[in-house]
Amino acid sequence: MIVAAAAEHAGRPALILGLEGESDPGIAEFRHAWVKWGEIGRIDALIREHGATEIVLVGTVSRRPDFRSIALDPLALKSLPRLAGITLGGDDTVLAKAVRFFEGLGHRVVGAHEIAPELVAGADALTRCTPSRAARDDIALAMRAARAVGDLDAGQGAVAVERRVVALEGAEGTDAMLARVGELRAAGRLSWKGRMGVFAKCAKPRQDLRVDMPTIGAQTVELAAAAGLAGIAVEAGRVMIVDRDEAVRRADEAGMFIVGEGAGTVADS
C-alpha cells in the first residue's frame, strides 16, 4: 500500500492484486482486486485491463498454499508444466522463476524500490540517535552473522549484543527471532542493562530484489525495542523500510537508531 501510495503520488496510479488469505485487507482503500492461488489467467487479464506496463511484487507469502485452496484457471492449466517447475527448488528460486513466468507473458517486472526509492535505507542514520562505539562493534558482528545466515539461505537477520551473536534467523522469520531475544532476556538467560545490542538485516547473496527485497517496519522497531536492543542496522540500498516515517518515529521515541550500512559481501567479513 505504501508502494501504491508512492506510485499514485508519482502520477502512476496502481492496481493492487491481493492474494486471498495472505494480503492485508487494507488494500481495499486502493483500486484493487482479490485473486486466488492459481488464477493466472485472471491475473494476466486484470493486468492488461488496467493497462499496466510494470508489475511490482511486494511482500512474502507466509504459508505454502493448501492444494484445496488452489483454483487453476485455463491459462494456469495450460502453463501447468512450467508452473510445476517453479514449485521445485528453494524459496528464492520460486520467486525468481515466478518473475520469469510473468515476463514470459509479456509483462515487465520491477522492484518496489524502483517505484518508491525513498523507502530504501541509504548508508547513514535515519534516526536522531546514532550508534555508540560499542554499538558499532555489535553492528559489524550482527551484519557478519546476518550475511552468514543469508549465505546458508536460512534467513536474513541476526542479533548481536556485547560482541556476542545471540540469535540467528531461520524459518521462524525476523519477528519471531526478535521476540525470542526478548523472551531470553525476560527469563534471565540473557542480561544487560539499558539498551544494548543490534539487530542486523541483509539481502541474501543471490536474492532477486525485484520480488523479494528484505523489509523492516514499525513492528520490527517495536520488537527490537521490547527486546532491549540499542538499534537496527540494515544493508544500505538492499533493505526496504516499508513504513519509514512511522518506523523512524517509534525508534526516535524509544531512543534507538536505525542505520544503513555500506553494502558488503561475506568475503569482506
Add this chain to the structure above:
Amino acid sequence: MIVAAAAEHAGRPALILGLEGESDPGIAEFRHAWVKWGEIGRIDALIREHGATEIVLVGTVSRRPDFRSIALDPLALKSLPRLAGITLGGDDTVLAKAVRFFEGLGHRVVGAHEIAPELVAGADALTRCTPSRAARDDIALAMRAARAVGDLDAGQGAVAVERRVVALEGAEGTDAMLARVGELRAAGRLSWKGRMGVFAKCAKPRQDLRVDMPTIGAQTVELAAAAGLAGIAVEAGRVMIVDRDEAVRRADEAGMFIVGEGAGTVADS
C-alpha cells in the same frame, strides 16, 4: 553422573561437586558435595581431601550468576584479580580461563570424553536406522550450517529439512531450537510428511573439549522426534552422547538415526 558411573566402573571413584542452583540433584546418589559460586577455596580443599588427581568439568551453566548468590571465600578473594580477568570476554574464553585457573592451583583438568570415551560418537550410525540418500543431503547441509553457527560463536547446532536450513542455534540453545522447529511445523509454517530432515551438532572451532564438549542426550532425541526429524548427526569424536543407551533406545523406537560424521572444518564446506 554418567561420567561418575563410568569412572567408578573403571575403578576410579569420583567425587561430584555440584553447583547450587545449576547441577542435577541426582548427584546425591554418588559421593558428592554442593558448592556455591565463588567458593574457590572450598572447591580446592574438597578436591585435595578426596585425593583427586584429575578434575573433569561437565555440563554448562545456564545462567550468569546473580551477584547476590556469590559467596567469595578467602582463596576467591585472594584470586579476585585473576577471577575478574576470567569473567571478561566470550563464554568460550571464560571456560578456557577457568581451566587455566584450576591448573594454576596444581590440578590436572581432563575431558569427560577421556574418562568415558564410550560416550563419544564415532564415525558411524549408533542406531539400527541409517540415513537415506535424501537424509545424507540434509546431513551435509545441516553440518555446514552448524559449523557456520560455531564459527560465529553463536551456538553448535542447526536443522536442515529437504535441503533447506530451517533453524540455527543461538543463545536459546539446542532444546529450544528443536522445540521451535516442532512449533513451526505444528503451525503449518513448515510442512513435510513422515520423518524428514536432520539436526546436526558440532563443536565450535576453538572449543576446549575438556570443559565444554557439546552434548546430546535422550531429551535431544525426544525433541527431534517431536519435530518430525529423520535423525541426528553429530561431529565424530567431538560430541558426547551423555546417556547413550537411553538415547539410542529412544531413537530406535522412533525409527530415527543418530550418526557420527567425519570431523570437517568450515573450510571444507
